[in-house]
Amino acid sequence: MTDLVPANGYTDGDVDTNDSCVPSLESLAAERFSRRQTLLGGAGASAMAFLGTSVLAACGPDDANNAPVVTAGQNAATSAGRVVTLTGNASDEHGIKSTAWSQTSGPDVELVGTGYTVTFIAPGVDAPTDLVFAFRATDRFGKSSTATTTVRVSPAVLGFAAAPKNLNDIVTVPAGYSVTVMTRVGDPIAAGVSAYANNGTDTDFARRIGDHGDALIFFGLDSAGARDDTSSARGLMVQNHENLSDQYLHPGNPSPSPRPQAEAIKEIEAHGVSVTEYRDSGDRTWSYVQDSGFNRRITPNTPMTLKGPAAGSAMMVTAYSPDGTAGRGTINNCANGLTDWATYLTCEENWAGYFGRDASDATARTARELTALARYGVTSTTGNYGWSSVASADTTFTRWNASVIGASASADFRNEPNQYGWVVEIDPYDPASAPRKRTALGRMGHEGAFLRTVEGRKVGVYMGDDARREYLYKYVSNATWDPADADATDRLGVGDKYLDDGALYVARFNADGTGEWLPLTFGQVPNRAASGSFPEYVFADQADILINARLAADAVGATPMDRPEWTAGNPVTGEIYLTLTNNNASNRPLNGTDAANPRHYGDPKLSGSTSFGNPQGHIIRLRETGGDTAATTFAWDIYLFGADSADADSNVNISGLAANNDFSSPDGLWFSRTSNPAGQGKPLLWIQTDDGAMTDRSNCMMLAALPGTVGDGGAVTITNRDSTGATAQQATIAGAPATAASLRRFLVGPVECEITGVDTTPDGRTLFVGIQHPGERGTPTAPSSNWPDSQSGSVAATVRPRSAIVAITKDDGGIIAL
Template identity: 70%
Template sequence: MGDIKASYGYTDGDIDTNDSGARTLGSIIDERYSRRQTLFGGLGATALAFFGTSLLAACGDDNEAPVVTAGANASTNSGRVVTLTATATDDKEVTQAGWTQVSGPTVQLAEGTNNTITFLAPSVASNTDLTFEFSASDAKGEKATARTVITVAPAALGFTAVPKNKNDVVTVPDGYSVKVMTRLGDPIAAGVAAYANDGTDTNFAQRIGDHGDALHFFGLSAAGARDDASSTRGLLVQNHENINIQYLHPNGPTNASTGPRPEAEALKEIEAHGVSVAEYKDAGGRNWSYVQDSTFNRRITPNTPMAFSGPARGSALLRTVFSTDGTQGRGTINNCANGISGWATNLTCEENWAGYFRRDDSGAGADNAQRTDRELTALRRYGVTSNTGSYAWSSASTSNPVFRRWDARATVGGTATTDYRNEPNQLGWVVEIDPYDPASTPRKRTALGRFGHEGACFGRLADGKKVAVYMGDDSRGEYLYKFVSSANWAPADAQAANRLAMGDKYLDAGTLYVARFNANGSGQWLPLVFDQVPNRAATGSAPAYAFADQADILVNTRLAADAVGATPMDRPEWTAVNPVNGEVYLTLTNNSASVRPLNGTDAANPRHYNDPKNGTASYGNPNGHIIRLREAGDDTAATTFTWDIYLFAADSIDADPTNVNISGLTADNDLSSPDGLWFSRTENAAGKVHPVLWIQTDDGAFTDRTNNQMLAAIPGTVGDGGPVTITNVGQNGSATQATIAGAKATAASLRRFLIGPVQCEITGIDSTPDGRTLFVGIQHPGEEGTPAAPSSHWPASQAGATPATTRPRSAVVAVTKNDGGIIAL
């Protein structure tokens, strides 16, 4: 809570109307009040007033009512904590005193001491008066009342921007606190030893994984049942995208680039990927901890059995040694962003999975000769071209399928069910998980397509309307997709007991689309439907590709998107949907001149410039931008939309203000490489009327100025800006590009809220439904260090100085507002 001055009672959203000099009952009160102050040696009235407590012995006139004050009128904003303080004095005993709300949206009053109450200012769309009355009665039944009016304005950002810094801690605004929650290696099963953090730890199938990414809080009741409204107990589901391999072993990994790998090392690294489910509890006052032995806790790793569902289930392209009929799979990997269904399941997304496989596509031992032209085209389009595979896991064993599966080479005389040639096709999907059922089998939803899934954000659900899921493909020059269900949404399904059956209903049948952005601010959703998708034209050394069926389109979605002429984007990452107006936001993290040269820009990806770092030139779009779109008729099933560029990321110090810093960023809100994206929950004021948008960065271009960061925004709407023409500059010339920019950022609409520790990425965000606790993921701090010389010591450094050899760990933090208010407001 902010400092409160008793004389006028309001600071930083807190209201204390303890105006001890106020007189509300006329001149007769003046005289008696003066006599009391003399009698009690000048003690203030607030110090003497208590709810329902005898205050003063009777003296003076017998028929005089108590003297009460309720404080001066005041103003605040939605989501802020309000404190009201009253006074009550009398020549007799004050036997009863208390507050009631007289008018305005109903709020929950919490009684304090000294005649105080607190409440959370409700969400309002325009200035709204709330009237409160304080009354006091004495032993003879004499009663007096006083009122105060609190005017609540719409929600607004209510914190001071955090300055850029390169400290090895998580920095938040004044008035906020940070608590470290689950960390890499923390045990989530009974009997598992605490994490030593020296490289000797094992059993990551029962520990929190590495590189925590997207996360979500699923509420639990006191009895352990699903409770979407719970803000005191829940399941924190988090993705684990990758690993800081050097810190997982005592002295770093053995032969990580070439092999052979020790099985124990490779198993540890494999199990450190995937997803974790861990129970969190609030002991009171937002004092959070996790429950190590909760029966809900679970690790889902690259070795966990999965089931395929949807149109590609049983396809010959999915047949493997493990599943000869193409219906089952093993595990999930490189899990990045997520999606939360309307029936309370978690959708985890397999992103940059292609590099984990060994294939040897050229030279001695290559499997090219065993492959068809169609296979080679698909493998190259997805980047399955490594000669060793990430971390060389397949070298750990030639017989154990846990390791052997990462060798995707086709063997002479072999088939898809005798070797591992089809294993890459088992990854690149959206996977649905029921967090409330640890025994359930996750399902890979093939109708949503296969690519480098960054996320799967649901559009607004409306009774009788189609369900839509928006997805970015996280590579430079890739696309934005939308899936639209065949079934119409039925609100009763939100509480279905069989949650994965709801996924069958809404996610297994429908139409997958890819986006084309037109220069005039319009766009089309192009259907990826067999018989509507032409052959993919020959390109370079790859021949034309003819699709065999719908399963082929879904397994090789990138090829289908190429074929229909979708718009290549500047590395599409997270999607987020404004819960109030349904507009869709997409982070475009960055691009380089090699992928999008000076003459390769377009209206939706318009910038080409130089942003040097440490004296080294970097041409292209190194800082990225955020695009947004609005569906025609606000219909999730629409096939057309309008768009603009909500925000151009830039360095406010050196960037050209006309052609690069187009959004007018300042030192308080400049950023680079937007990545994570999330709107506040609609259950609290931060997610209503004009919801708060959270932007997280994964940046290498701006880290000479600051560690990665998270910003809070209150964005406008598509079309709130207008056309602009940019003059782009390349290494050997310049060119102009027309685009459509949103309104410029201001201090009121965009501020930096959090800075992470050294060499981290900020990724993953959710809150409790009440908005009073914000969970944030801190990924790979100290990723450039060594076991002997770690370059970060976080999260240990959050508590102060640490030994120089303390290894960093990815972790979740819980951010709370010291006065108990809603985060950011």
């Protein structure tokens, strides 16, 4: 907090000594307090309020020739996002009737408070900027005086002491911040649903918060319950539910196959997405509304509409949708995206493992089908949780068997895997709306979908495919962005306009710091070459290319990346950031590096073994040519390299990380909202980790960064080393080294968690963070974490952990992290 200390000037004023009139109580009080201004500041005004302003009248207006003496405090300097206090001072022998602060120049700010003291939050600026304020005092005779003060605001800086690495079972944040646990696994979000017992006996997850909360977004509501993008006191929290800690979901460990129906339905319903109303009861005191009419669970059983070029394809036909235009549900929802028209994009990531195929299914498939199934990993004979083993003919369970069983595709679920792997658009404000799967954006292991709009240009959506040696994609709409569409009431209809008709591209990164977007358009994509035991793949049409986007990306020669995860865009520069979480030696060997994925090294693990490859990951960024979302070329560099500062040499710790900002395996990535100073001027970037390489030193974490721009560093040559001691040189392009001023650890999570999901209220004064799967390696009787119960103190060792969202606020009410 920045306080402006008032300049206390002493004055006797102009005391009336005419003994022909009895002096008023007010003038006596004013004289008394004027002699004590140095100590008491504005106490005279308080005294006047106590004594009243009409106890006795003075003799007449001739006794009030002098205006009040006022000061507005000393000039001061601060930085964007800080809370600034203005304190005025006034004295008058006749008493002060009123005081007021106003702003006379500079970017507009909201002055909070009345009387002598007001506060405001310093606005976002990209250069030092002066704000001038006037303090005016008026006495009981109407005489006024004004004084001014100037506050110089500089661009944002990180304003907290770095959180230390630790292995504690709590969410650790810097001093001056507070943590509130919000919605947790199993919390009821409908009237009449019982509180969560957290002992494995709970049911009805279609009306409870799901498991493994992942990416999240806050959608504002006004007091009447209508969409309000500026509201920071009421809103809808939309969160993905990626997976399960199934050992805690049931009374004991889950039963083996054949799976009991009750266990299977609980596991199915615990996946998907939740919509929950959050409210601030005042001063950022947050809670959720269990019986809100907006609350909703979207699960693998929720009806969906298929949209875009692949809808209606023969490859989408199932027993549920004989015409291939509808489907059920969404699963393994990881990262997300936000549209300008206030809808939520949820991304289906590791969906392939949920499907099983009978051992005999291979003989019933064509070579093309087998190639596609293998390329996406639909190769299990049981599926992740064995749901198809439930002894029931209910398609809720049988659809997880992707084998050829019937006489045609409309008689079984052989094509059910083709209905997953999409970006799904949800209208959080309309609980009755059916989500829409946007097939024009391609089918893959979607991690995130960052959407960028520029007036008069095409809409761009940037997407990572989260698997080792997969690709970065971009979708470009055919329609140009019209800002009027941001306020449309038919929000999913706007999605139809921009997300169903466009072109899909995949990235190729060149060694010289340039790159190309390669179109995945039928007629421009060659046949995918034969590989291994699989023959050449010939694409039939555009639907085939979109359903098998990985095969199309292979065919055009895209650059395989080190697990492309979240995408985010700098709202000021337009540059796009992509987290590359990690890779191992089999996928990134010594002779398999390239400029965009340049490291191969060994990292010591807690067990004493060493993991080789790129175990700590990096973050790459790109700048579109001309800043145009439709550009087909770009420039790139590597913004940051993950490393443990305690044991990494200069060939690993290329970004110069230190104890206050080292990290490993970047995953979540998000720039602050432009509606507050953290997203203006030099926007704040949040980085979250899903780490396995540095967990001997610290739980997973979140860092705050103030990044530069593509090209702020330079060429680097790395000496890589494998497990035999052999070395190889790799040239790359690195961004400017990190410093404590540009990168700092803000949060450390509880034991065995992943930090994933981040957003703020529009005003930037409440930060929401997802804590996923704490204690993931524990057992039902011996959990390895007791969070979130442990956040508030010691708890019984048998208390089961739960994924949850936390709300983090700054104790002085300022912008988070600044």
